[in-house]
Amino acid sequence: MLDITGLSVAYGGLRALAEVSLKVETGQFVTVVGPNGAGKSTLFKAISGIVPAAAGSIRFDGEDLLARAADRRAHLGIAHVPEGRQVFKTLTVRENLEMGAYPEAGRRQWGRTLERIHTLFPILAERREQLAGTLSGGEQQMLAIGRGLACAPRLLMLDEPSMGLAPAIADMIFERIAQIHREDGLTILLVEQRVAEALELSDRGYVLETGRMVLEGPYQTLLSDDRVRRSYLGISDE
Amino acid sequence: MDAQIFFENTLNACVSGLVIGCIYGLMCVGLSLIFGIMRVVNFAQGDLLMLGAYAAFYLVVVWGTMSVLGPAGPFVAALLAGPMVFCLGWLLHRFLLSRVSGLRTAGSLDEGHFGQLIVTLGVALILQNGGLILFGSTPRAVSTPLSSAAWLIETGPGDTTIFLNKARLIACLVALVVVVALWLLLERTRLGRALRAAADNPTAATYMGIDVDRAHRIAFALGSAVTAIAGGLVATYLSFTPFMGIDFVVIMYAGVVLGGMGSLLGAFWGGLTIGFVQQFSALALPPQLQNAAIFVVFLLIVVLRPQGLFGRSADRA
């Protein structure tokens, strides 16, 4: 479904991504892990079009994504749950979800989708009229994910959903994500710092370090690969 | 001073404060769409008001197109000024403002405010002086038989009479209708939500598939239109020149800041308050100082309480 080849991104003089390649097949759950500053968020921003690509290609179901403006990409069925949640603080929970359903596809199935979101995250139904800015971190994360689901996407991208959350809540979020993948068969691309939690849920994993893909493989291989730990903690081969 | 006269004057000041305040509220609402939603500082806001006034003037007096509507003519003309200035606002944003605002400048140090200030100052100068060239400096007015008619309400102790100028009252009602319509647009429609989302978080809005640039353009054009309608309404009870904008710019900003930045209703209340202040100051101050009083109030607000009274959430000051 998503095919990235040789993607390079430069950020104000800095080389954020260098020739990154990545594949996500329909129905798969793919995780990208890596230490701080590895470029994981930049990868998502390039897919969403917020950041321009210097070289390489991104194809979504055969379509050249780079040829499309950033605000058109959601309409293709790509949902981006951003780093730090980025909910609309001055809108209510309900309005946030409605914004998620902005694209045509979302609006068509809105009734069903909303029900599904409420089943997964009952608290969002409870706090429908509350201003999103007053929710707790975990609740905002749930809202952000719900908002991502609202457009009935074909690909759900989650950027560090566990960041800043207490471990118990982060675990719960991961569980829900797994549930979404399992029950709805949604294709998921996840970026995380919490390696094991993330890899465990996924079919495939990629390790990104300072802008380059250094490892990839099915999750069992990565889990037992000590190079992952060393990459995070900076114990390099040199 | 005679207590009864004092009471009567105060009551009348209250009433006219309310009436004028609603019109000020309308123009503040127009500004809040621009300043509050887009966070763009628009120096030319007062001149958009002026254009609205002149649009109404031309429709009613020069071209006489509203005569078929009788006394309601000027008010309909004021409403029609809206779409006319909407187009101008659209063009202004498309060719000028979009280059110094929105996503293009979102990351920079001052969020592009310097550029906006300068560009809109240029627009203001051109509109004011262009207006001078096109319309001449003679003060104009859009008068109707209603302008000099008033309802007299006899009430209260003694012979207290409240003067309700008919034209002003109708203008006030029209203003209220427009504010309510706008509120409904923003709160209940998909477009309105998209505008608010784009204002709240442009990046996230882009992720949702909203064209933030276009959202800003609509907001700007809408804000311009609303302010122009207010201008058309002002024209029905005040005489105006191409330079009227300067006086009203400070009134509008005072109202928006007083009411709190992100809130449409707050801006309305802010404008209402300023209207009150002005009418009350008429009791104590000579005409030349009334406007000065408003400016002083503005300075006080900006210095003492920049977050306003009714701000919706923690807004930047």
Next chain:
Amino acid sequence: MRPGAFPRLRRDALIFAVLLACYVVLSGVVTNSYYQLMLTLVPIWAVMGLSWNLFSGYVGLTSFGHAVFFGLGAYTVALTMNAWNLTPWFGIPLGTVVGAVAAVLIGLPTFRLRGHYFALAMLAFPLVLLYVFQYLGYQEVSLPMKREQPWAWLQFTDPRGFTLVALGLLAMAFGISLAVENSRFGLTLMAIRQNELAAAAAGIDARRAKMAALVLSGAIAAAAGGLYACILLVVTPDAVFGMLTSAQALTVAMFGGVGTVWGPLIGAAVLIPLAETLHAELGNIIPGIQGVVYGLAIILVMLLAPEGLFWTLRDRFARTALPPELGPAPVLPTLTLRAPAAAGPVLRVENIGKSFGGLRAVDGVSFAVARGEILGIIGPNGAGKTTLFNLLNGVLPSDTGTAWLDGEVITGRPLHAICRAGVGRTFQVVRSFPRLSLLDNVLIGAYGAGLTGAAATTAAEVALARTGLAAQAQREAGALTNKELRLMELARAVAGQPHLLLLDETLAGLGREECEAVLSVLRELRAAGMTIVIIEHTMHAMLKLADRLVVIDRGRLLAEGAPRDVVENRAVIEAYLGRKWMAKTCST
């Protein structure tokens, strides 16, 4: 004076003198009275532009209300001449004082305001005065004509007299601006404009500097207003307090070039004749043509050449940068550290904490930094490391806890005071002053710490030498690479002669080799006696550099100790990689 100032000053003064002479000749030749008036007005508006530039150009706070000073100057002259028979030769200086006082009164409340609020507030002041003066009955104040010895009253039968006086005023304003631009004060102002926070962290008292700039600016604008009154012989509120006056001051400076003495001169020389000629020729048919011209001018400038004509032209025709000379093999100059000879830890932190709303960003952190140590602060993203620095440095006030520098409490003290106590800081996002030389960029650090003159220059040069940038000292900062920019930040902090350096992600975005270069600089600094605390994400660099590591996770201190130990620490691994990782890898 800034280093290298004198040759610049001489050159600029010479060019100005030549231009002045040409202008005098020109005014001698022109006989048409309207054009003579125009020749007089050009220098006056150039002075207004210079005054606006002094404040808004150098400091960066846009003022839309300089008319307030202009008007006050004009009215002072007009009213004193009418009431006390005071000659404008005294009236203008008096107006200058009035302008200065007004600047203080205006600056006090408005300096707290940010960008656009400041602009709006400044707009309101002249408009208030406009109404007040109208109310007071001063709609039209004429200056009495003096038949005998008119020159004693600054009135001339030959209009060229006015031109000469105006040129004299211009020369003074130019001289002042030139002096400011080349002085320590001017550099301080420019630093504030570029990044007020970094300037404060370098020790600059921003409020005082801004006030000084506004007072100077107001005084000069008032002088211009006073002279204007003498020329026109009648003062009306609209003419001197009106928006067009403020707009003209701004436009003239912006059009010609912001932040340089030449800008207002170019702007006035181009725009005033243009507008006045159009007004003269077409004023009857198209009144208000002046305003339209100015409006168009500033829109075009903003869109096409936002920094003004001067800079755009200079960029176009500038010579290519001189290649860096390869100096002699670097023998590192001795680093002077203004360090008190004290025992005990340089920095001690106890239970420091800060909350934002409901979020506890830093929670009861305690540690100590030994003299001459390199301490690394690491932790997952968003853990609160930069906030910790902000608390130590004085950028943010702490809610709880105390920090001691050499045994003295620093929590609660303002940013620039902590800098002067000997703490240097770099920030995550490097902001340089792109049009200034590298040396000037680094000088800010020296000035901020209170050094002056030659001592400051030496400190800056030493800092540059230590960071290996000595050869680049004269290059414009805008041309530097990422690594060089980071080293420049470092040099700026070192130029203040601190004995404790707080470095925030100095290595971010650097490649392997570049990283190595910076690391060796840091090691040499430590060898010279500097104590360094550094936040970093580049783990492998930290392992090589730091003596000790402190790990912060979710605002709390998680672990501390020697790097190898910390990295093997289970709690740390868990914080970075997650609990399940620990579970998995421990069971294998």
